[in-house]
Amino acid sequence: MEKILKIVDKENYNKASSLLEQIAAKGEENLTESELKWIEHTASLVALYEERNGMHPIDVTSVHENETDVQKIANALGYEPHLTDLIRFKMLQKKLNQKSLAILLNMGEAKVSQILSGKREPDVEFLRSIHAKLGIDGNVLLETA
Secondary structure (H helix, E strand, O other): OOOOOOOOOOOOOOOHHHHHHHHHHHOHOOOOOHHHHHHHHHHHHHHHHHHOOOOOOHHHHHHOOOOOOHHHHHHHHHHOHHHHHHHHHHHHHOOOOHHHHHHHHHOOOHHHHHHHHHOOOOOHHHHHHHHHHHOOOOOEEEEEE
8 A cells, every 4th residue: 555645635635535435444353554554644644634725524613612512512523522522623613723722722732732643641731721721611521531
C-alpha cells in the first residue's frame, strides 16, 4: 500500500477517502498491522485537509454553541461522544483549530495535541480549562474522560 505523504487538492482527497473506505470495509479484525497504521496516517491527512478547507461532515449549527446537553450533541454527531469528540465538536462550533484552542486554554500546543490524539490523558488543569472556556459540563467531562 502506497504511503500518502500529503493531500494537496480535491483529487488527492477523494482518492485517499476512497482508499480509506475500501480498506476499512474489511473490518478492523481483518486488517494487518501495516494496514491499521496506514489508515491512521491517511485519516489524519484527510482530517487535516478537511479542517484546512472548511469541510465539516457534522452539522454544527444543529446544536446551539452554548449547549451542554451531551444527548443533543450525541444526536448531532450520530454517536455517544468521548471526551475528545466533545472537545472537537465545540472546536468546530467555535471555529477553533488546535493552535487557537491551546491559546484559549493557555496551554502548550503539544499538550493539547497529545490529549486530543489520545497519546496523553487529560489532567485536572486541562479539564478545568475545557469546562471554563468551552462550557462543557464538569460532570460530563469526568464521565467521558
